[in-house]
Amino acid sequence: MNTIKVWDPFVRIxxxxLAGGFLVAYLSGDEWMDIHIWAGYLVFGVVVFRIMWGAVGTPPARFRSFLRPISAVKRHMLQLLRLNPPAYAGHNPAGGWMVVALLLTLLLVTLSGIATLGTEGAGPLAGTAIAAFLGEEGWEEVHEVLTNLALVLVAVHIAGVAVESFFTGENLPKSMVTGIKEIHTREKS
Ligand code: HEM
Incomplete structure (x- = not known):
């Protein structure tokens, strides 16, 4: 068995x-608005940075290195159903699309939060046509629906990480801390 460096510090930090910011924003949502807003801006900043890093970052961080055709996703899911998924050096085909779903949903969650703030006369969208477009109740509703979608995706993401770690024998959360993956014989690039 060999080890390789996969995740650069920007991806890991x-x-x-992102995980901490999302948790804090979710828990503070109803009562601590100041904390909620700053945690939301943190999530927004990390998501925008990650999307740009997906274009110009280190090879395993780039979208084009882990976004594979739907046929590869199907194949991976079938292998998973047979309880025998191969390990990947980067994101597996299903995980790769989950990364995109998470980033886009979190982007929309935070943008709708900024629009809601704008309807209350605060933040960068205060007094703009975007804030007026749906009004306070409308943007709040959109923000809540998207947040619920993000919660579902996060739950599926964490379950996926646990299942893949179990069946491939890899400790994926540890790799997201250290950046290092252990290469097994069935590893794919
Ligand atoms: C206990 C909680 C969590 C654990 C253990 C965890 C673990 C992981 C692991 C192991 C990966 C890499 C998967 C792979 O090897 O392909 C990953 C990727 C990712 N996770 Fe999580 N995660 C957690 C919570 C979250 C939350 C709450 C969010 C979003 C709000 C999130 C968003 C992401 C994203 C966007 C990626 C892609 C990373 C990148 O390529 O930059 N995760 N996570």
Whole structure:
């Protein structure tokens, strides 16, 4: 067995800031608006950075290195159903699309939060046509629906990480801390 460096520090620090920021924003949502807003801006900043890093970052961080055709996703899911998924050096085909779903949903969650703030006369969208477009109740509703979608995706993401770690024998959360993956014989690039 060999080890390789996969996740660069931006990916790793970004991931845990994103996970922490999302948790804090979710828990503070109803009562601590100041904390909620700053945690939301943190999530927004990390997501925007990660999307740009997906274009110009280190090879395993680039979208084009882990976004594979739907046929590869199907194949991976079938292998998973047979309880025998191969390990990948980067994101597996299903995980790769989950990364995109998470990033886009979190982008929309935070943008709708900024629009809601704008309807209350605060933040960068205060007094703009975008804030007026749906009004306070409308943007709040959109923000809540998208947040619920993000919660579902996060739950599926964490379950996926646990299942893949179990069946491939890899400790994926540890790799997201250290950046290092252990290469097994059935590893794919
Ligand atoms: C206990 C909680 C969590 C654990 C253990 C965890 C673990 C992981 C692991 C192991 C990966 C890499 C998967 C792979 O090897 O392909 C990953 C990727 C990712 N996770 Fe999580 N995660 C957690 C929570 C979250 C939350 C709450 C979010 C979003 C709000 C999130 C968003 C992401 C994203 C966007 C990626 C892609 C990383 C990148 O390529 O930059 N995760 N996570």
């Amino acid at each position: 970004g991931h845990w800031l």
